[in-house]
Amino acid sequence: MDYRLGFESLDESDEVVDAPVEVDGTLPDWLEGSLIRNGPAMYENGGASVNHWFDGMAMLHRFGFDGAEGEVKYTARFLRTAAYEGMREGEIRRSEFATDPCAGVFGRFFSYFTAPEPTDNASVNVVRKGDSFEAVTETTMPVEFDPETLETVNVPDELDDLGELTTPHPHVDPETGERVNYVTRFGRKSEYRVYVENDEGVDREVIAELERDRPAYMHSFGMTRRYVVLVEFPFVVNPLRIRFGDGTVAESYRWKPDRGTRFVVIDREDGEVVASPEEPAFFAFHHINAYDEGEEVVLDIAAYEDASVVEDLYLESLHGEPPVGMPAAEIRRYRLDTEDETVTGETLHDTSFELPRLRDDREGRAYRYAYGVGHRNSPPEEFPNRLVKFDAVEHGTTVWEEDATYPSEPVFVPNPEGTEEDEGVILSVVLEPAEESSFLLVLDAKGLEEVARCRVDRPVPHGFHGDFYRRRV
Numbered sequence: 001m002d003y004r005l006g007f008e009s010l011d012e013s014d015e016v017v018d019a020p021v022e023v024d025g026t027l028p029d030w031l032e033g034s035l036i037r038n039g040p041a042m043y044e045n046g047g048a049s050v051n052h053w054f055d056g057m058a059m060l061h062r063f064g065f066d067g068a069e070g071e072v073k074y075t076a077r078f079l080r081t082a083a084y085e086g087m088r089e090g091e092i093r094r095s096e097f098a099t100d101p102c103a104g105v106f107g108r109f110f111s112y113f114t115a116p117e118p119t120d121n122a123s124v125n126v127v128r129k130g131d132s133f134e135a136v137t138e139t140t141m142p143v144e145f146d147p148e149t150l151e152t153v154n155v156p157d158e159l160d161d162l163g164e165l166t167t168p169h170p171h172v173d174p175e176t177g178e179r180v181n182y183v184t185r186f187g188r189k190s191e192y193r194v195y196v197e198n199d200e201g202v203d204r205e206v207i208a209e210l211e212r213d214r215p216a217y218m219h220s221f222g223m224t225r226r227y228v229v230l231v232e233f234p235f236v237v238n239p240l241r242i243r244f245g246d247g248t249v250a251e252s253y254r255w256k257p258d259r260g261t262r263f264v265v266i267d268r269e270d271g272e273v274v275a276s277p278e279e280p281a282f283f284a285f286h287h288i289n290a291y292d293e294g295e296e297v298v299l300d301i302a303a304y305e306d307a308s309v310v311e312d313l314y315l316e317s318l319h320g321e322p323p324v325g326m327p328a329a330e331i332r333r334y335r336l337d338t339e340d341e342t343v344t345g346e347t348l349h350d351t352s353f354e355l356p357r358l359r360d361d362r363e364g365r366a367y368r369y370a371y372g373v374g375h376r377n378s379p380p381e382e383f384p385n386r387l388v389k390f391d392a393v394e395h396g397t398t399v400w401e402e403d404a405t406y407p408s409e410p411v412f413v414p415n416p417e418g419t420e421e422d423e424g425v426i427l428s429v430v431l432e433p434a435e436e437s438s439f440l441l442v443l444d445a446k447g448l449e450e451v452a453r454c455r456v457d458r459p460v461p462h463g464f465h466g467d468f469y470r471r472r473v
């Protein structure tokens with residue numbers, strides 16, 4: 001078995017609560033709290049199946065660390081959503097990103113976004129709002145869960161009034177605590193609506209509304225102290241035409257490279273667009289970081305040549321025989337001049353780099369280190385197979401790799417006593433197909449040396465995103 005083990009479906013018999021995990025190595029005594037991760041874990045059941053990595057049923061995973069005792073416990077539980085309940089009964093009931101529930105019966109594209117059948121399968125990320133925790137995806141239907149038991153607490157039955165599509169990557173300003181995100185509202189005149197709320201997710205205020213005939217697919221965005229930057233890739237949709245067409249959401253977006261990629265720089269204070277320069281077309285899922293430097297915005301992003309990666313994440317491609325696999329993104333830096341309204345771009349490093357993370361307090365600030373997954377070789381292997389630390393000052397990389405293993409998004413946890421940016425550990429769930437299991441890898445963030453590996457007696461499916469939450473004292 002190879003990396004495709006991570007795309008095999010689990011079911012409820014695989015759920016587990018506080019299973020002890022064997023720790024090989026010594027965990028830092030300050031590592032106390034929970035790594036909570038989200039990702040798809042059921043792609044087929046009882047004759048029903050989905051088409052795309054994004055469409056598998058969400059499972060939450062928690063690795064609980066108890067600090068001085070040095071013990072680790074693992075909990076995994078499916079989110080109990082309407083999409084999940086359907087799948088459990090062998091039916092696709094909600095329109096997923098690339099899977100139709102029942103061709104010709106529902107309004108297809110609009111059934112994904114509009115009542116009564118948008119998907120509530122919140123399989124992409126985890127967001128903390130004050131004391132509550134939410135599993136989130138791209139539809140505006142966050143699902144609240146209990147961070148200890150991972151039990152589903154509340155499933156919304158309709159979309160947010162503000163809009164239908166959002167990003168599972170809100171930014172939290174490390175100084176003000178403000179949480180910023182945007183939604184796309186589809187209609188005769190579609191709009192991006194950028195909003196800010198407090199860290200508990202209330203007092204929401206729309207700070208900018210931008211009309212678009214052809215909204216772009218943007219899975220994340222950039223934010224600095226002063227600006228929000230929407231990078232509009234030319235992967236766009238005509239909501240009116242496809243309302244009556246016959247494609248899923250994924251099929252309805254079109255790659256229009258002639259449009260170029262536009263950087264829309266929005267002032268966080270007054271919502272004004274201060275610049276919107278263009279570059280030749282490229283695509284990305286993930287921004288790495290952005291920050292102000294004088295009148296310039298420096299924006300780092302994990303860039304693909306085009307949007308074909310969306311095709312490459314179909315299960316047919318990832319899990320088929322032979323697998324086609326994923327392309328590699330590279331690290332690019334764009335400098336946006338807010339006075340001249342120009343942009344210049346360069347490749348900072350051509351190493352394969354995805355699922356980028358950095359220290360929370362470096363969000364929107366000048367930074368030195370980012371961590372991600374990558375491929376070892378070029379052309380890339382079918383699936384990311386190493387961890388990469390990128391030095392954005394020296395433009396160098398440090399890697400962790402081990403034969404036939406597949407690490408997840410690396411989450412940085414700072415040493416609370418530390419003073420340097422990379423003083424802390426990296427947590428990544430690594431799939432080891434030969435052992436038919438996974439382990440939680442703990443690396444010293446400085447040199448990516450192994451500190452401990454915590455064996456889970458089972459394979460953990462390939463997931464997307466998560467975060468570490470310190471135990472509240």
Ligand code: CO
Pocket residue numbers: 124168169219285286464465
């Ligand atoms: Co993402």
